[in-house]
Amino acid sequence: MFSFFKRKPKDNAPQANAPATPETAPIQAPDTTAPVPEPVPAVTPAQPVPVAEPVAAYERDELPPTSAPAPDAGHAVPAPAAVPIELPEAPAPAPSAPAEPDAQAVPERKLSWTERLKAGLAKTRSKLGKQLAGLFGGGKIDEDLYEELETVLLTADMGVDATMHLLGDVRERVSLKGLKDASELKGALKDSLLELIGPLEQPLSVEGKQPFVIMMAGVNGAGKTTSIGKLAKYYQSQGKKVMLAAGDTFRAAAREQLMAWGERNNVTVIAQQGGDAAAVCFDAIQAAKARGIDVVLADTAGRLPTQLHLMEEIKKVKRVIQKAIPDGPHEVMLVIDANTGQNAVTQVKAFDDALGLTGLILSKLDGSAKGGVIAAIAKQRPVPLRFVGVGESIDDLRPFSARDYVDALFD
């Protein structure tokens, strides 16, 4: 399905010792062995793609002005950075064996979302559920049982804080209701978990702003680009006009994935050969304003919170978006891979501290036995969980429902 969106080695990721310094040079792929389809060096002439109206290039450490200026000779940026590419008009480079999202989405629709969520959570459920089934099988509620429950919750990646919270809460429920039998514990635990993660369920509304700008962030390979494709389709299906900003300028393949996807789905993609992420997002918002676009989805390159210069770079992207649209970005969304387990909480904290997150996407729940991390996030940094991803197909991203999640986990 979205396999063309990402089949890349992780060593393609920008590293802390990346040669390009955001403040001094255009971002380049740090690893010269990276399998990019074509090199995009600063001296390479622009590719022979249809060129939209010229857009000013910006010095990397300057905020672009709100009106297009003549580039300052002293701050000239290599010509390729100033070449915007727009789709669907532009012929997209064909990635190897691209999947057709629409065509493949059809069979997926045979399953209801609840069924897919349940299937997606199968790994977590089989780990957590089997162990819990053993606990809830019968017998009396005693300290041994609580100890076992603690171990089960910890191994489902709920983390120490959430586990302690849930145990305390379950104990209270047990004593309040006078529960005696272990079989009655399941209901108490479900209620506790629902109460803990319920506040994360805050669906994202894109109404009231035009364009509504969603900026994506996350570590390498978390699922940003894939989630953008899914979100674009999601909002398109609600009748919204969507535009994509190919702000992942580190990885050429990311731009091409978006462009290929945009072409197939008739969604305009604003991209540049080279250039920097902030300039791409700025251009996209200007174009979106001019064309009455409802939702702009801005991709950014993956980065680790420990890569401080890259964290500074993404802060700059946000500042530049604010130049283009003063109350934007309207959503700063962190994509986290469910397989990350407890490290996901660390990522949420770090990106939240740097950017002020307003929402999360938890991707790849399907491949993970660590779905309990939602409880850890709820306890330690409760940023609204907007969407969960349970597969690579176009329909495998849906608004988070705490009730569906708890039911899929236990039933």
Ligand SMILES: Nc1nc2c(ncn2[C@@H]2O[C@H](COP(=O)(O)OP(=O)(O)OP(=O)(O)O)[C@@H](O)[C@H]2O)c(=O)[nH]1
């Ligand atoms: N099984 C599964 N795979 C997913 C999901 N979301 C994304 N993927 C896969 O994860 C891989 C990485 O996804 P990308 O969207 O390219 O990740 P990214 O965050 O844009 O990566 P960078 O550009 O390197 O930062 C791809 O193979 C996707 O198909 C999901 O919900 N479930």
